[in-house]
Amino acid sequence: MANDNPFAFTPGVFLPNAIMHYLEFKISCKEPFREILIAELAEIGFDSFLETDQGVDAYIEESQFERDSYQEVIDKYQVAASIVVEEGLMDKVNWNEEWEKHYDPIMVGEKVYVRASFHDAKPEFEYEILINPKMSFGTGHHATTYLMISHQLEVDHRACRVLDIGAGTGILGIMAHKLGAAHVEAFDIDEWCVENGNENFDLNGMQEIRMGKGTVREVKPQGEFEIILANINKNVLLDEMEVYASLVKKGGKLFLSGFYEHDIADIEAKANEFSFVKESQKTKDNWAALLLTKK
Structure with missing residues (x-):
């Protein structure tokens, strides 16, 4: 988130x-x-x-x-x-x-293994993500991060330009990179996240990617993206939906989470205003994540 x-x-x-x-x-x-x-x-x-x-x-x-x-x-x-x-x-x-002692590795299905550097590797997983979180959100333990990664596994990222908005630990951008994204950009409003995200990018062989600092309106990403990832919260998502629409190319995907299951209708209605159509939704522990396509 x-x-x-x-x-x-x-x-x-x-x-x-x-x-x-x-x-x-x-x-x-x-x-x-x-x-x-x-x-x-x-x-x-x-x-x-x-x-x-x-x-x-x-x-x-x-x-x-x-x-x-x-x-x-x-x-x-x-x-x-x-x-x-x-x-x-x-x-x-x-x-x-x-x-x-308290930070446990997690598995997303049978494909993704998220661990800290002090945990043993598990080569039987197709994708391994190294995350050493500081005061950053997005270790994979929270339901919204888990749901976003689950959605990512179902979408072809190869050759895509991917934007991770409010990136936290950088975990979703890292997942996009491992899924074959050609270009990844990520940013967050919190200095802790920027520092931690860059450390995690380094851990995952992404030294060429540096996390930016600010909101989407402050950072002003350039060009169109095939995939946008935004795990934030309901109010921010509603407020920034028009900006997302200006950044996602026609036929591109918008992944949203950070809100509760009972908020799905509000998020979907706002997305529909900007030509986004829901492809699928996932829920876990009352949290929700949506995958939308720009028509």
Whole structure:
């Protein structure tokens, strides 16, 4: 989900390269509020998150914690999200070790294996993607990234110009490259993502591709693209749909995700205004992804 999305921080784990005292907040909440809480807490200094079955574990360096700001966020969503919090103080921890302990490789069907550099390779998979995420969205663990890759596997990328809008870790651009795309461009609004995306491009032999910084209107990609990938959020997708239409060539494909299943009708209706027709949709854990063609 890449990071035009203000709620798109870490779907799995980001843990800083340091040993220090951290406060731990184990937050139980309704699933739709998990990413909203991550985004809100990140704005007030929380820098490490781990999604759990119950909600999210959030971490902040003790010296950076401001109780009033934290309580304001919790109070804002307390009732709607059914929030319950268990607070604790962590001893000094080697965060690198913790990160490696919690970051698991994933498989998309039987074709794609997404792993960090410290995991063993699995040559039996046709496509292997190396991702070492920092505070970037798109490790493959989140349903929207999984759905987008699933759609990509069904579309011929060979000889295509591909644009990854709100690229996060760069994972979708990497997938496009491995599927034979002739040209890949990617950008994100977040500096963390730009830095991390470029590192991940390097890990996957894509040193010639550098991630840009900004929104699609700020970056102003040039020319037409056979494929555009946008894993962002509903509001941004609706707002930028006209821009996507100006960039996708006739007969080209538009991949969209970052929204819930109940938002499909709104996204599809807006896309139809700009000559996009839905080819297929996928859903997972209440999230959705659409594949559209420009007629």
